[in-house]
Amino acid sequence: MDEDREIARLHKVFRTIRELVRDRGYLVSTAELEMSLDEFRETYSKNRHIDRQSLIFAAGRENDENDKLLVFFAEDESVGIKPIKRICERMIVEGVVKGILIYQKQLTPSANKVVQELAPKYQLELFMESELLVNITKHTLVPDHEVLTVEEKKTLLARYRLKETQLPRIQRTDPIARYYGLQRGQVVKIIRPSETAGKYVTYRLCW
Structure with missing residues (x-):
């Protein structure tokens, strides 16, 4: 047994x-x-x-x-x-x-x-x-995450005229960050469902 x-x-x-x-x-x-x-x-x-x-x-x-x-x-x-x-x-x-x-x-x-x-x-x-x-990413309370490429990160910062330090942060020790193997400086796109807009997108910088 x-x-x-x-x-x-x-x-x-x-x-x-x-x-x-x-x-x-x-x-x-x-x-x-x-x-x-x-x-x-x-x-x-x-x-x-x-x-x-x-x-x-x-x-x-x-x-x-x-x-x-x-x-x-x-x-x-x-x-x-x-x-x-x-x-x-x-x-x-x-x-x-x-x-x-x-x-x-x-x-x-x-x-x-x-x-x-x-x-x-x-x-x-x-x-x-x-x-x-x-698999923690399959939990109903965990939104979809997408790791941005280097070029996608540059485009994001340029579009909103941001410095990367102005983005909200996610710690490397965060379970989701560990799942995706995020390294310091990488940006993850977080997509949450929204009743009004269909979806709500935020970004976090791995730190």
């Missing part, structure tokens, strides 16, 4: 992280996005156990072969320096500067320090499995 619950739990994480990667503009197959629990169990479960290493995957963009993302799953409940260094080595070997590490319970202070030292050359984002059980 515990094994079945764990498999069902990891299936939710599996689905959410692929939705997150897709929503950032990377290529993810429809088969992976729509994989049922039974298909997930058949594909990844051996003796009613999921080897988290088998869940590791890479994703690229259709129009930019140099922009790739590696997603790692930590096997140990507590992640120390050694797993982080193995991740770094793989990113270096594959020429990838963006990564996401999904861990079970905690990172040691020394592992956290290594991750911080990687920046800004290597971006390794950290998500706990429990944070990915539900």
Whole structure:
């Protein structure tokens, strides 16, 4: 029973992280996005156990072969320096500067320090499995978000004759900012329904 619950739990994480990667503009197959629990169990479960290493995957963009993302799953409940260094080595070997590490319970202070030292050359984002059980962007109270390109940001500021510091802010630690991988200086467009205008649009600067 515990094994079945764990498999069902990891299936939710599996689905959410692929939705997150897709929503950032990377290529993810429809088969992976729509994989049922039974298909997930058949594909990844051996003796009613999921080897988290088998869940590791890479994703690229259709129009930019140099922009790739590696997603790692930590096997140990507590992640120390050694797993982080193995991740770094793989990113270096594959020429990838963006990564996401999904861990079970905690990172040691020394592992956290290594991750911080990687920046800004290597971006390794950290998500706990429990944070990915539900896709927060699908909540009925969360409006649609669109991350602006550099050109779209320039057009926005020019149109309204604004400096970027005049825009309302969203913190990098905000759950939505983390979902979309917002970096400092990026602008996100927020679209809310409006009874009078049909929709109400605002913008926030990641800070």
